[in-house]
Amino acid sequence: MRMAWATDIHLNFLEHHARALFFQSIIDCQPDVVCVTGDIAETPSLIFHLHEMEHALRRPLYVVLGNHDFYFGSIEKVRLMVQEWCQQHAGLTYLSDKKSVELTPRTVLVGVDGWGDGRYGEYWESPVRLNDQACIEDFRGLDREGVLRKLHCLGDEAAESLFERLPSVMSSYRQVLVATHVPPFKEACWYEGKTGNNDWLPYFTCKAVGEVLLEMAQRHASCQVIVLCGHTHHAGSVQILPNLKVLTGSAEYGQPRIEHIFQIE
Numbered sequence: 601m602r603m604a605w606a607t608d609i610h611l612n613f614l615e616h617h618a619r620a621l622f623f624q625s626i627i628d629c630q631p632d633v634v635c636v637t638g639d640i641a642e643t644p645s646l647i648f649h650l651h652e653m654e655h656a657l658r659r660p661l662y663v664v665l666g667n668h669d670f671y672f673g674s675i676e677k678v679r680l681m682v683q684e685w686c687q688q689h690a691g692l693t694y695l696s697d698k699k700s701v702e703l704t705p706r707t708v709l710v711g712v713d714g715w716g717d718g719r720y721g722e723y724w725e726s727p728v729r730l731n732d733q734a735c736i737e738d739f740r741g742l743d744r745e746g747v748l749r750k751l752h753c754l755g756d757e758a759a760e761s762l763f764e765r766l767p768s769v770m771s772s773y774r775q776v777l778v779a780t781h782v783p784p785f786k787e788a789c790w791y792e793g794k795t796g797n798n799d800w801l802p803y804f805t806c807k808a809v810g811e812v813l814l815e816m817a818q819r820h821a822s823c824q825v826i827v828l829c830g831h832t833h834h835a836g837s838v839q840i841l842p843n844l845k846v847l848t849g850s851a852e853y854g855q856p857r858i859e860h861i862f863q864i865e
């Protein structure tokens with residue numbers, strides 16, 4: 601089983617021809633399935649891009665959504681829209697809406713959108729303001745405290761969803777791939793070969809998801825967990841525990857690419 605992984609492909613920044621070339625580059629690698637860890641497009645064109653990509657690839661496409669996918673929309677409505685679309689299109693799976701997907705008898709794929717939850721770094725001192733706060737309905741009109749509460753809430757929601765789903769899959773499979781948009785540890789928040797910038801960490805790590813992953817990996821020591829994430833657009837990998845590894849994918853606007861092809865047993 602070969603799985604192609606890409607992240608932060610931001611298809612809305614590409615012309616039709618460039619998108620077709622990207623899809624062909626994936627097909628040329630002959631994967632059995634494809635996984636994309638968020639920032640696929642923006643709300644107004646998201647379904648169009650998901651549909652076009654699924655149609656072009658002609659093999660199962662598994663996705664989670666990133667912050668950009670909610671731009672010019674609201675989080676709940678976009679999630680519902682993608683859930684409904686995926687329920688009618690067998691080739692496309694929204695992993696956040698599915699307990700898990702068996703890839704092989706020993707490996708399972710689980711996914712959750714994830715969100716920078718404001719808990720690492722220095723939220724109150726940080727001069728960073730993401731476009732999220734202007735472009736996603738849920739953040740409009742919130743003051744700094746309201747934004748932080750919302751970030752906590754989104755992080756907790758992702759963590760709870762994993763907390764419910766991981767125990768049974770980790771008892772049944774030897775390897776779990778966890779697809780999520782936001783790095784769950786500060787050690788996985790890469791930028792130009794370094795990690796852990798206090799100004800960016802609040803928006804670029806999901807501590808709540810990291811805590812669930814740590815607890816689950818410790819509880820199920822015989823199960824290998826590999827986390828696939830993006831969002832920082834800078835690549836790196838870190839071994840958090842002997843059985844918990846996080847791969848953060850790179851990205852460049854206008855130049856989507858495959859981050860890695862996994863050979864899965």
Ligand SMILES: [Fe+2]
Nearest residue numbers: 608639668831
């Ligand atoms: Fe991105």
Ligand SMILES: [Fe+2]
Nearest residue numbers: 639666667831
């Ligand atoms: Fe992102």
